[in-house]
Amino acid sequence: MKKALYALGIIIIGLLMISFPTNAEKGSSLTKETNFLFLVGMAVATLLGLFVLGLLVYMLFKYHEAKNVPRKRIKNEMRWEITWTLIAILLVSFAFALTVPTIQKIVTEPESYETLTIVGHKFYWEFHLEPGSQAAIANNRSDFLVFPRGGTLKLIVGQTYLINITGADVIHSFYVPDLTLKIDAVPGQYNQFWFKITEAGTYKFTCAEYCGISHYNMYGYIQAINV
Ligand SMILES: [Cu+2]
Numbered sequence: 001m002k003k004a005l006y007a008l009g010i011i012i013i014g015l016l017m018i019s020f021p022t023n024a025e026k027g028s029s030l031t032k033e034t035n036f037l038f039l040v041g042m043a044v045a046t047l048l049g050l051f052v053l054g055l056l057v058y059m060l061f062k063y064h065e066a067k068n069v070p071r072k073r074i075k076n077e078m079r080w081e082i083t084w085t086l087i088a089i090l091l092v093s094f095a096f097a098l099t100v101p102t103i104q105k106i107v108t109e110p111e112s113y114e115t116l117t118i119v120g121h122k123f124y125w126e127f128h129l130e131p132g133s134q135a136a137i138a139n140n141r142s143d144f145l146v147f148p149r150g151g152t153l154k155l156i157v158g159q160t161y162l163i164n165i166t167g168a169d170v171i172h173s174f175y176v177p178d179l180t181l182k183i184d185a186v187p188g189q190y191n192q193f194w195f196k197i198t199e200a201g202t203y204k205f206t207c208a209e210y211c212g213i214s215h216y217n218m219y220g221y222i223q224a225i226n227v
Contacts, residue, residue, distance in 0.1 A: 003060060007053050014046045027179045027203070029160075029196040033102040034180035040098060044091065110194055113160040120165070120172030120185035120207065123214035127153055134159065134227055149217040157200050157224045163193045175208035176222060182208060197224040 063069055074080075114135065117128035127145045129136040138154040139145060145153060155161065165174055167185040175182045178201075183191050197203075207218035 004057065007057055010053065011050065014049060027197070027199060028181060029198060030102070030106065031180045031198075033105065037099060037102060041095065044095075106193060108194075110160045113162045113194060116155075116161045116163050118163060118165040118174055118185065120167045120174065120211075120218075122169050122212050123207075123217050124149065125172075125174070125205075125207075125218060125220065126168075138225060138227070149219060151220045152202075152223050153220065154223045154225055155197055157197050157226050160194060160196045163191075163195065165191050165193070170211050171209050172207045172211050172218065173209035174205060176203050176205040178203045179222070184209065197222075200224050200226050 063071060114130045114133050115128075116130075116135070119126040119128075129139060129141060129145070134156045135154060138156065145151070163174075163183060165183050165185045166189060167187040169187060171187070172185040173182060174185055179195070179197065181193075181195055183193050185191070201224055203222045203224065205220055205222055207215055211218070
């Protein structure tokens with residue numbers, strides 16, 4: 001009984017997680033694809049999880065000690081080995097094929113863009129806007145902004161940005177949940193990413209890589225404005 005309750009609890013948590021992303025079509029040029037991939041991954045994982053849980057519960061009852069059912073050890077069952085290896089390969093290939101178009105969209109250089117350089121520090125973000133750009137004018141800056149915490153960076157709706165991101169000390173991760181945007185800031189390298197905000201609004205960002213004692217202070221807001 002206890003085990004069945006545990007199983008039920010896990011199923012309920014799984015279902016809650018499926019219904020989690022609520023901001024479906026909003027945000028950025030990548031929101032739709034990212035949420036779609038997340039949902040497919042979640043659905044496949046949930047089905048697999050339910051299947052394995054089902055088998056587990058079945059085995060618990062069928063081979064219960066009190067029932068004294070005869071058991072034997074299965075050895076060298078090549079057919080089974082091949083079957084589950086193939087199923088795993090198929091699932092991974094399916095995930096890969098689904099992901100390729102989105103990856104292509106992320107890495108294909110757009111015709112025009114503005115560069116936004118982000119540097120993660122312990123414990124703040126530094127943003128470099130292109131001098132003279134609309135974003136630089138909106139932020140009233142010609143060079144860069146430093147955010148200790150809770151600051152607001154203004155960006156332009158519909159403008160494609162190339163994010164160039166690095167870390168100054170340790171690994172940080174720039175995370176804007178409602179724009180489905182998350183890139184690691186790794187010292188010694190620049191990670192690149194193209195994206196466009198499609199809807200005006202205020203989006204909270206944070207650091208998604210635990211980087212030290214004041215990690216929680218690395219949040220702020222992106223205010224997407226129409227010009
Ligand atoms: Cu950090």
